Amino acid sequence: MIEAIWVDEAVTELRPDFRVLAVGAYGLRGGPSDDRSRAWLAEAAEAAVPPSHENIAAWQDAYRSFGAKPQRTRPSVDALVRRVPPPEINLVVDAYNAVSVRHVLPIGGEDLAHYEGTARLVRATGDEPFDAMDKGEIVVDHPEIGEVVWRDDRGVTCRRWNWRQCVRTRLTETTTDALFLLERLAPMSMDELSAAGDELIARLREITPGVRVESRLVGPV
Incomplete structure (x- = not known):
């Protein structure tokens, strides 16, 4: 799965510094939030930076580059x-949200059982379907033309780069195979990105000692 992930040149032209560390985890045995994941979230809250942090400012600038307003739809x-502390969702989501806060980078999680085809980051044509929750009901929406989105063969899986994930591929307590996307912009260093990936993998192995993990850095050479 992760060998085929790609980033479109139209996105790279917006931010040549963009890189994504893709982590595939297979054989997860998750479950509801517990004392362990609550501790991860609490530790992350203690280390949380202010919204003015340079990593967050870089993402706000990236949103403006394709016409989004980061004050309305935040990275x-x-x-x-x-x-902070981040809300409790489930073991696996708590794990990656804690890493996201501690390392100040966006992280997305996708359930591969509901994924179709290859993950790719593109600029939208505007007619791609995106299933979202509205007042407790699933509705089909569409991205704006030129919006940066993650998608698969079926439609958009995450709008506005990393703003909102679709319902179809979100991680649940029963997810066994997952894709995690750790997204980096300068001034975050590549070493910091690698450290975030290592911490996420350690958390996944704590949740499931026998989990099989693979990773790949995706972006311009």
Whole structure:
């Protein structure tokens, strides 16, 4: 799966410094939030930076580059640090949200059982379907033309780079195979990105000691 992930040149032209560390985890045995994941979230909250942090400012600039307003639709890490400790979701989501806050970078998680085809980061044509939750009901929405989105063969999996994930591929307590996307912009260093990936993998192995993990850095050479 992760060998085929790609970033479109139209996105690279917006931010040549963009890199994504893709982590595939296979054979997860997750579950509901517990004392262990609550401790991860609490530790992350203690280390949380203010929304003015340079990593968050870089993502706000990236949103403006394709016409989004980051004060209205915030980059995921921006939204997380504004509501620390992060909300409890489930073991696996708590793990990557804690890493996101601690290392100040957006992280997305996808359930591969509901994924179709290759993950790719592109600029939207505007007609791609995106299933979202509205007042407790699933509705089909569409991105704006030129919006930066993650997608698969079926439609958009995450709008506005890392703002909101679709319902279809979100991680649940029963997810066994997952894809994690750790997204980096300068001034975050590549060593910092690698450290975030190592911490996430350690958390996944704590959740499931026998989990099989692979990773790959995706971006311009």
